[in-house]
Amino acid sequence: MDHRLPWAGLGVLVLAQICYPLTAGATRAGLTVATVVLGYLISVSHALLTRGPRAAAALVAVATGGGFAIEALGVATSFPFGSYDYSGELGPKLAGVPLIIPLAWTWMAWPAWLTAARLTPPGVRRVALAAVGLAAWDLFLDPQMVAEGYWRWQDAAPALPGLPGVPVSNYLGWLLFAVLLMAALRPLAGPVIDYADSRDAPMYALYLWTYLSSVLAHAVFLGLPASAVWGAAGMAVAAVPLALALGRERRERRPRRPVDATA
Template sequence: MRLWFLFGALVLAEIAYPLVHGRTRAVLVVATVVAGYLLSVTHAYVTRGARTAAALVVVTTGGGLAIEAAGRTTGFPFGDYDYTGALGPRLLGVPLVVPLAWTWMAWPAWLAAGRLVRRTLPRIGLAGVGLAAWDLFLDPQMVSERYWLWSDPATALPGVPGVPVSNYLGWLVVAIAMTALLRVAAGPDPDGPRADAPMYALYLWTYASSILAHAVFLGLPASAAWGALGMGLVAVPLAVRLWRR
């Protein structure tokens, strides 16, 4: 029940986001990420135990902080970018909410991939794609709100100025590395049924709501299309699989 409560809080925050402006939007971004983070970590603990939850935090929260701190300092692997200060307190120059976002979506992407494929290497690759494709929605939205900016986004996807293609490629590399480390640190999934419905719902809600928000409410039709294609590589087969079952 607590998992669905957190999921409901996240949904409400995301519904409210396009209805407000300015500082209130930044507050809702933080609230959404915190709710998603608590949802994913709590689910990992409840369904897989302390080892898996700890591995999730170390690999994705700790790893997310490390790669973001290195990225903004060196420009690798996401390009030359920096945060504007709108998202609150920082650690190593990175808003604290940013590494939490890696964890929020890494766990449902990992479980969604596990529902679709069983072998380890294909699952790691698919989970990496499932996580990285989320950024086709995330970065255009955050750049449009000026939460972070690139200094030279010349080579961008058609219709999505402000975000270099190198950023998406960097996300894919990091996402695959994260899911591979998560598999090693957390170990294989235990046998038997697992209560993973909240994570499937989280992944599919993020997909569908992002398309709607970008296309209708946020004035970002191109990122709605790119995100629909990219994240749909995992979300659409997942929805079909769940429907058939």
């Protein structure tokens, strides 16, 4: 399989997300579904190409299977996200959960894990950073999807300032499940690749693109300035150190100009 495949998929994903603010109604909903499916395929294919079938299968089992299980539990019992339900705009459902929802968990779980693996040593710190890196994405995602009418809460209080419609319990539920997800993925995700190896670069780019494009979209195109601020602060915990680390490594790899001894 071609290791350029994740880069090609990322290019198509970027184009799809650029088109998102230009659409509305059923077209926007369809583009949302297509974007999630594409993001899912990018992450799973990258896991397969760089870590092998065992890691890719583990990602699907833990993130996709676990994501569906926690969402079905949430719809049925209101735990851990609060009392909510999905509209019918995101395609077919199983147990009240649109089938694309667990794909979204998988899409961002993999780059969040690799970001944490790049920045922290093995152990609790890595699991914690990966969990925060994934859960913070929801500070963008839920306000946007609620504004679109794709799902809603029966009781959205208490909510974060500027983010009505999404209870704080939802973000705490995301964090709880993200910790469990990353703890389960840790022994199954395959080896950490040395930073000089560029095979993980598409996932770093995906994580940073998601961060920067979400801030821009919410602040400028979607009319959601509060979620732009909350999301920018939350995802910065992982995104900013990642950007700094990649910049530093790029400078270290840059050839040094020879010193002229006769000058």
